[in-house]
Each structure stands twice: as C-alpha cells, then as structure tokens.
Amino acid sequence: MESKDYLKDLGEIKQLMNKSSRFISLSGLSGILAGFYAIIGAAVAYWLVISYSNGTLILDSKIFRLVLLDLILIAVLSIITAVILTTRKAKKHGEKIWDNTSKRLVINFLIPLLAGGFYILIIxxxxKYxxxxxLMLIFYGLALINASKYSIGNIRYLGIIEIILGLICALFPGYGFWLWVLGFGIMHIIYGTWMHFKYDNN
Structure with a gap:
C-alpha cells in the first residue's frame, strides 16, 4: 500500500514539475486551422502568379506585393486563431495563459523566427529569392525546436520535419512551392490533429 502511495506521490510531483516548466495549453485545433489557412493562402498565391505573372514573380511587381500580403494574412490569421483557442483551453483547465513559462516559449520561438524573417527580407x-x-521552412523549424523545451506535444519533431523539408527545398528549388504547402499546410494539419486527440480532449 505504501509503495502505491509512494508511486502516486512521485507521479503527482512529476506532473507538477511538468506544468511549472512547460506551457501545456497549446491547442491542436489551432494547428489544424493554421494548416488550412496555409493551403488556402498558397492556392491564392498560385492563382495570382499563374494568372497574372506567367509563373514568374518579379520583386517590385504588384503581384509580388499581393503574394507577400497573402503570406502576412496567413501568419496573422494563424496567430489570432492560436491565441483565441489556446486562451480558451487555458481557461477551461484553470491555467494562466501568460506566465513565465509562456513568456519563455514565445521568446525562444521568436528569436530564430525573427532572425530568419529579417534575413529573408535582406536577400x-x-x-535573391x-x-x-x-529558408522559411528551415527557420520555422529552428523556431519550433528552440521553443520545444517549454511546450508539450514534442513539437521538436515537427520542427525537425520542417528543417528536413527546407533542406530538400534548397536542393530542389523547383519544387519549393509544393514543399512549402507540405510543410506549412499538410504537416500542420497532421500534427494539429494528433495534438488535438492526444491533449485537447483530455
């Protein structure tokens, strides 16, 4: 009996330590929706380029600016969705949405992401586009891995997949569009679905 109580106490201590060091309210549904946003946005960008630029993007063209706006809208929608759904999940479980752990998560995620974003703007x-x-896939993957120690769901594995896809994309730039869709669209849907059934329903 004492042995069972001891193991139970150890389990509770481990759970408390996990909660204190990791942000556990990330919503899998937000990942699914982000994937759909990426696919829809990619379809819009593809249509713009094929219909009005003969398949070639010119940096100072109107179509390039529209594609850039399309990418920004995808990012903004994904962030807003993640904040809303994660906040709702945190309130449901009586957890704080903004504490030291979530701050560390955001900071560690943004450092490689912003560095990559500025580097992409420079090139x-x-x-040289x-x-x-x-580069988008690689830096996003690095951001996920960097933030993974402050979250659940082993997002480091998603980060590793994104980096691998980015490296393949660097080797075969002609398939860049489809690898981008695979990385930001399909992989988000797959991973978000796994997260949703593993964590959101508990």
Missing part, C-alpha cells in the same frame, strides 16, 4: 532586397521557401 529579397538583393533579388530562389531559396525563400527553403
């Missing part, structure tokens, strides 16, 4: 300004898709 775009130099009209052949590797943009690869």
């Amino acid at each position: 775009l300004n130099q009209q 052949g590797q943009t898709g690869a």
Whole structure:
C-alpha cells in the first residue's frame, strides 16, 4: 500500500514539475486551422502568379506585393486563431495563459523566427529569392525546436520535419512551392490533429 502511495506521490510531483516548466495549453485545433489557412493562402498565391505573372514573380511587381500580403494574412490569421483557442483551453483547465513559462516559449520561438524573417527580407532586397521557401521552412523549424523545451506535444519533431523539408527545398528549388504547402499546410494539419486527440480532449 505504501509503495502505491509512494508511486502516486512521485507521479503527482512529476506532473507538477511538468506544468511549472512547460506551457501545456497549446491547442491542436489551432494547428489544424493554421494548416488550412496555409493551403488556402498558397492556392491564392498560385492563382495570382499563374494568372497574372506567367509563373514568374518579379520583386517590385504588384503581384509580388499581393503574394507577400497573402503570406502576412496567413501568419496573422494563424496567430489570432492560436491565441483565441489556446486562451480558451487555458481557461477551461484553470491555467494562466501568460506566465513565465509562456513568456519563455514565445521568446525562444521568436528569436530564430525573427532572425530568419529579417534575413529573408535582406536577400529579397538583393533579388535573391530562389531559396525563400527553403529558408522559411528551415527557420520555422529552428523556431519550433528552440521553443520545444517549454511546450508539450514534442513539437521538436515537427520542427525537425520542417528543417528536413527546407533542406530538400534548397536542393530542389523547383519544387519549393509544393514543399512549402507540405510543410506549412499538410504537416500542420497532421500534427494539429494528433495534438488535438492526444491533449485537447483530455
């Protein structure tokens, strides 16, 4: 009996330590929706480029600015959705949405993401945009891995997949669009679905 109580106490201590060091309210549904946003946004971008630019993007063209706006809208919608659904999940479980752990999560996620974003803007300004898709995947993957120690769901594995897709994209830039869709669209849907059934329903 004492042994069972001891194991139970150890389990509770481990659970408390996990809660204090990891942000556990991330919503899997937000990942699913982010994936759908990415696929819809990619379809819009593809239509714009094929219909009005003969399949080629020029940096100072109107179509390029529209595609860039499309990407920004995808990111904004994904962030807003994640904040709303994660906040709702945190309230449901009586947890704080903004504490030291979530702050560390956001900071560690943003450092490589912003560095990558600025680097991409620099090379775009130099009209070297052949590797943009690869760089987006790689830096996003690095951001996920960097933030993974403050979250659940082993998001580091999603980060590793994104980096691998980015490297493949660098090797085969002609398939960059489809690898981008696979990384930001389909992989988010798959991972978000797994997260939803593993954590959101508990």
